[in-house]
Amino acid sequence: MSNVIHASHLTLTYGKTGKEVIKDANFSIKKGEFVFITGPSGSGKSTLLKALYGKLTPSQGNLVVGGLDLANARPRKLQELRTHMGIIFQDYKLVNEWTVKKNVVLPLMIAGYDTEVQDTQAHRLLKHVKLPDHADKYPLELSGGEQQRVGVARALAKNPVVILADEPTGNLDDYSSNVIWDLMENACQQLDTTVLVVTHKIPTIFSLPYRHFIIESKGVYEVH
Amino acid sequence: MKFIKNHLMFILPLMAILLGIEFYLVFERTTNSYEKGLKEGYSMLVVTHKPMELSKFQTLNEHISTSETIKREYIVFEVAKGISKSGSDEILAALPYFYNLGLDSYLHTSGLEKIKKDLEADANIKKVETFGSSYNSNYKLFSFIKLILKVFIVFMAVVSLFLIIKQMEIWKYAHKERMQVMEIFGAPMMLRSGVLFRVAFVDAIFATILVSALFFYIKFYWAAGSGIDIMMQNQEVLFELSDMGILLGSSVLIVVFAVYTVVFSSKGVQE
Numbered sequence: 001m002s003n004v005i006h007a008s009h010l011t012l013t014y015g016k017t018g019k020e021v022i023k024d025a026n027f028s029i030k031k032g033e034f035v036f037i038t039g040p041s042g043s044g045k046s047t048l049l050k051a052l053y054g055k056l057t058p059s060q061g062n063l064v065v066g067g068l069d070l071a072n073a074r075p076r077k078l079q080e081l082r083t084h085m086g087i088i089f090q091d092y093k094l095v096n097e098w099t100v101k102k103n104v105v106l107p108l109m110i111a112g113y114d115t116e117v118q119d120t121q122a123h124r125l126l127k128h129v130k131l132p133d134h135a136d137k138y139p140l141e142l143s144g145g146e147q148q149r150v151g152v153a154r155a156l157a158k159n160p161v162v163i164l165a166d167e168p169t170g171n172l173d174d175y176s177s178n179v180i181w182d183l184m185e186n187a188c189q190q191l192d193t194t195v196l197v198v199t200h201k202i203p204t205i206f207s208l209p210y211r212h213f214i215i216e217s218k219g220v221y222e223v224h
Numbered sequence: 225m226k227f228i229k230n231h232l233m234f235i236l237p238l239m240a241i242l243l244g245i246e247f248y249l250v251f252e253r254t255t256n257s258y259e260k261g262l263k264e265g266y267s268m269l270v271v272t273h274k275p276m277e278l279s280k281f282q283t284l285n286e287h288i289s290t291s292e293t294i295k296r297e298y299i300v301f302e303v304a305k306g307i308s309k310s311g312s313d314e315i316l317a318a319l320p321y322f323y324n325l326g327l328d329s330y331l332h333t334s335g336l337e338k339i340k341k342d343l344e345a346d347a348n349i350k351k352v353e354t355f356g357s358s359y360n361s362n363y364k365l366f367s368f369i370k371l372i373l374k375v376f377i378v379f380m381a382v383v384s385l386f387l388i389i390k391q392m393e394i395w396k397y398a399h400k401e402r403m404q405v406m407e408i409f410g411a412p413m414m415l416r417s418g419v420l421f422r423v424a425f426v427d428a429i430f431a432t433i434l435v436s437a438l439f440f441y442i443k444f445y446w447a448a449g450s451g452i453d454i455m456m457q458n459q460e461v462l463f464e465l466s467d468m469g470i471l472l473g474s475s476v477l478i479v480v481f482a483v484y485t486v487v488f489s490s491k492g493v494q495e
Contacts, residue, residue, distance in 0.1 A: 053408065082410030095402045110411045154409075 004162055004194045005029040005052065007220070009061035014047050021047045024061070025220035027213060031161075032192040034185070036202050039215035045198040048215065049166050052196065053087055054078040066161060083110060086155030086193075090167035092147045094139040100126070100150050101135040107158040125153040130179055145176025152183050163187060165197045181206065231427055233394065237387035238431040238478060242471050244377045244384070246439055246463075249470065251373050253461035255366075259330045262362060267292070267324040268336070270343060271351040275321050285342040287335065290326035320350050332363060392482050395420060400490040417487045424483050428475035435471055439463035 005028065012022040021044035029035055039045050050056040051063055051070065058071045068081050086107070094103045102109075104125050105118040113121075126132050129149040131142075139147050148168060155163055163184060169177035185208050187193040202212065212223040267290075270281075278291040296319050304312040327339075336354045343352045399420050406416045414421075443462040447455040455462075 055408075079410045079412060082408065085410075087408055093405050093408070095405050097402065106406065106411075107409050110406070110409055110415060 002031055003028045003064075004031050004033075004066060005196070006064045007062065010051075010058055010063050010220075011060035012044065012047055012051050012056060013059045014044075014056070018059075020059075020218060022215065022220060023218040027220055027222065029194060029196065029211070031194055032188065033194055034188045034208050034210040035194075035196045035213065036210055037196065037198045037213045037215060037220075038200065038202065041200075043215040044218070045215055046166050048220070049164050049196070049198050052162075052164055053082060053085055083107065083158070084161045086158070086160035086163040086187075088148075088151050088155045088163065088165035088168045090170045092139070092144075092151045094147055094150055094154075096139050098138070099135065100131065100137050100139065100142070103139065103150055104153045104157055106154055107160075111158060121157060125157060126150075128156070129153045129183060143176075145172045145179075148172055148176060149179060149183075152180050156183065156187055159191055160193060163193055163195045165195070165199075167199055168197065169203070170200070177203070178205070230394075230398075231423075231430070234388070234391045234424065234427045235431045235434070237384040237391065238427060238475055239435055240380055240384035240387070241478065242431055242435040242475060243438075244380045245474055246435055246467060246471060247373070248377050249467055250439070250462055251370075251377075254458045255370060257458055257461060259366070262366065263327060263330045266330075266355075267326050268339070268355065269351075269353040270323045270325055270349060272321045272323065272348050273350055274348055276323065276348060281323075281325060281343070284346055285339045287327050287329065287331060287339060288325050289328040292324040292326070294322035294324060296322065330363070330366075388478065388482060392486050395482075395486045396490055399486065403487065403490050413487060417483055420483050420486060421479075424479040425476070428479045429472070432468065432472045432475050436463070436468050439467070 007025050007027050010022060010025040011020060013019060014021045025048075037045050037048065047056060051058060052065055054065075054070050054073060061071070063070045066081055066084060068077055070078070073081070095106075101119075101122045104122045105113075108118045108121055122135060123132070126135055129152055131146060131149055131153070134142065134146065134150075139150065142150065152168070155165075165184065168180055168184075172180070181203055184195050184197070185206070188195045188208060202210075214221050214223055270276075275293075276291075278288070281288045281291055296316055299319065299322070300312050300316045304315050307315070331339075340352045340354050343349050402419070403416045440463055443459060447459045447462055450456065
């Protein structure tokens with residue numbers, strides 16, 4: 001199986017001070033794998049995730065995602081790569097002036113799908129995340145758990161190659177957390193999507209085989 | 225209400241800039257025509273020993289554009305009333321030649337002095353009268369009005385620019401979140417900034433229409449009945465159709481600059 005993500009001697013620095021967060025990291029993730037990245041607060045988990053979707057450029061080494069070397073990627077290529085990613089944030093990052101439906105179909109809108117396809121997909125996805133009657137509501141009318149499910153629906157909208165999730169269940173109740181883990185497991189299992197989740201704690205009820213990386217003292221290590 | 229307020233906050237400063245531009249255009253046209261009137265109404269008197277052609281005057285100074293000979297017979301007729309024909313012939317023979325010289329532009333008094341000096345350098349020229357004092361007061365008044373209006377226009381433009389910058393900050397605040405989320409999901413810049421461009425272009429068109437309408441009103445209704453000479457005489461130059469193009473072009477340029485600034489400044493913010 002081919003590598004979807006490959007890091008070699010990767011060093012990431014952060015902020016104006018240029019503080020090293022990750023140093024000389026080497027790892028590879030294959031298509032269809034489910035990966036947890038854990039580590040103490042401030043260890044660089046979210047920084048690594050930002051680097052994976054090109055928000056942060058590696059200061060040394062290589063980081064190849066979907067065949068694109070992010071250290072030297074042109075903005076247009078990076079933009080294209082992001083259209084094949086589904087990104088889930090701890091603070092949801094929904095557009096509050098848009099309806100739930102419009103938020104969900106954002107990746108389809110960017111890809112230029114017509115409104116009919118967008119409507120059908122929105123209906124299917126919202127049913128999938130157990131929010132079928134919330135299409136015309138606005139994010140601020142929903143609870144945190146519901147907003148995060150909208151975020152997951154958006155991430156799944158275009159059947160992405162990779163899902164990157166930053167603490168997706170950090171602030172959520174058990175019900176919403178379980179729904180979200182189910183959705184990500186399904187995406188990985190049924191669509192062969194690579195899922196990479198940054199979290200403090202691996203959920204206790206998790207049925208899929210997974211890989212576990214830990215970030216500690218600037219290094220990225222796999223736990224066997 | 226908030227919707228109208230948001231639009232007005234961009235339309236009003238944009239209108240102020242467009243008014244400044246239109247005032248400038250109208251002012252330039254009006255002053256050009258006024259300047260032309262002053263220039264055409266002005267001539268200097270030159271007295272020569274022998275007759276002189278316009279080309280000869282022009283070799284002495286390039287600002288001289290016309291030359292009109294004052295008929296000596298009229299002068300003799302006025303001064304030699306009651307004198308015999310032979311007497312008046314003698315006066316005519318002894319009289320020098322008189323010319324009114326027109327200039328190609330409205331010059332500063334130092335320019336007039338230069339012309340006077342150039343002409344007096346020719347041995348054939350006996351006397352040059354520039355009527356400098358009345359010319360000088362006209363010129364100073366004209367320059368003063370021109371300066372005041374230009375200062376006013378610049379001041380208005382600067383204040384409006386600050387208001388537009390303020391509005392850009394509001395735009396950034398209002399649109400940043402959406403543009404950043406769209407950027408994360410790979411939206412191209414035109415799609416990210418599409419809403420902002422639409423809003424700004426609509427405002428630009430509104431501002432152009434409002435300013436044009438105002439000047440149409442001034443030209444066709446107000447100026448005609450104002451009783452102000454300069455307005456009535458220059459009614460034709462108050463607003464021209466081409467001005468609408470200039471105003472629309474200017475407002476679109478301002479919009480493109482403002483929107484791109486907002487889009488680029490929203491890009492680097494960390495999420």
